[in-house]
Amino acid sequence: MDFDRIPGVLGEIVRARWNDYRDAVFERPQATGAARRFEAALSGPELALIAEVKGASPSQGFIADLDPLEAARAYLRGGAAAISVLTEPRRFAGSPMALKRVTSGIEAPALRKDFVVHPAMLLEAREWGASAALLMVSVLGERTAEFLEVAHHLGLDALVEVHDADELEIALAAGARIIGVNNRDLTTLEIHLDNAPRLIRAARERGFEGVLVAESGYSRPEQLAPLRGLADAVLVGSSLAGSGDLEAATRTLLGG
Numbered sequence: 108m109d110f111d112r113i114p115g116v117l118g119e120i121v122r123a124r125w126n127d128y129r130d131a132v133f134e135r136p137q138a139t140g141a142a143r144r145f146e147a148a149l150s151g152p153e154l155a156l157i158a159e160v161k162g163a164s165p166s167q168g169f170i171a172d173l174d175p176l177e178a179a180r181a182y183l184r185g186g187a188a189a190i191s192v193l194t195e196p197r198r199f200a201g202s203p204m205a206l207k208r209v210t211s212g213i214e215a216p217a218l219r220k221d222f223v224v225h226p227a228m229l230l231e232a233r234e235w236g237a238s239a240a241l242l243m244v245s246v247l248g249e250r251t252a253e254f255l256e257v258a259h260h261l262g263l264d265a266l267v268e269v270h271d272a273d274e275l276e277i278a279l280a281a282g283a284r285i286i287g288v289n290n291r292d293l294t295t296l297e298i299h300l301d302n303a304p305r306l307i308r309a310a311r312e313r314g315f316e317g318v319l320v321a322e323s324g325y326s327r328p329e330q331l332a333p334l335r336g337l338a339d340a341v342l343v344g345s346s347l348a349g350s351g352d353l354e355a356a357t358r359t360l361l362g363g
């Protein structure tokens with residue numbers, strides 16, 4: 108894959124991740140039946156919350172010194188349906204241990220949130236107990252379908268992330284069952300909260316019947332109002348992780 112084509116902050120992160128994994132070996136194991144626990148958690152009648160364990164980010168810098176398991180438990184008490192755990196170490200203060208701690212201590216499904224550039228990362232996600240992994244069309248391009256097939260072969264759900272209409276077409280053609288629309292432009296870090304509703308509507312108009320997730324930039328309950336009845340789920344990280352009281356912040360964001 109040509110990661111030199113990716114501009115800005117995203118390009119820097121992805122090229123570093125490729126250096127981490129370029130020599131990794133992926134031996135395709137026997138297929139595992141699909142559990143679809145992550146997908147099921149997002150498929151209820153109400154807007155579901157995926158709450159993210161996020162200690163730092165390029166846009167915020169340091170966010171919080173979180174104990175990943177305590178953070179996940181607080182999010183779940185506050186009403187989250189699933190947990191996202193960053194495993195990227197340099198810019199997001201994530202780690203494999205953070206994901207393992209979370210998955211060994213909670214029943215709810217967890218997403219491995221990373222910049223997947225090698226199929227070995229999907230096998231790791233499964234071994235570390237994740238129910239799902241993030242696949243970014245901005246990173247994988249036309250190879251998204253290939254990585255999606257590997258994820259499903261391993262019994263993982265995949266959150267296939269897009270930011271614009273061209274990426275949405277790639278996600279649809281790849282056969283994604285769960286599509287996330289990021290409000291954040293990961294090359295410039297600018298956030299536009301109208302991006303997710305616009306592309307989620309476009310996905311529905313194109314006949315997509317799977318799960319649709321609005322991602323990034325949400326911090327107040329009124330910002331979730333336009334998503335209700337439109338998106339199936341919302342992914343929130345910084346505002347909850349940096350709140351100081353994760354359970355209360357989660358409950359307040361959900362309008363409780």
Ligand SMILES: O=C(O)c1ccccc1NCC(=O)[C@H](O)[C@H](O)COP(=O)(O)O
Nearest residue numbers: 164165166293322323324325343344345
């Ligand atoms: O969050 C960043 O600054 C960032 C920068 C570059 C690549 C990815 C980045 N974040 C990944 C995400 O999309 C978010 O972690 C996730 O959607 C939650 O967003 P938020 O609630 O705004 O923390």
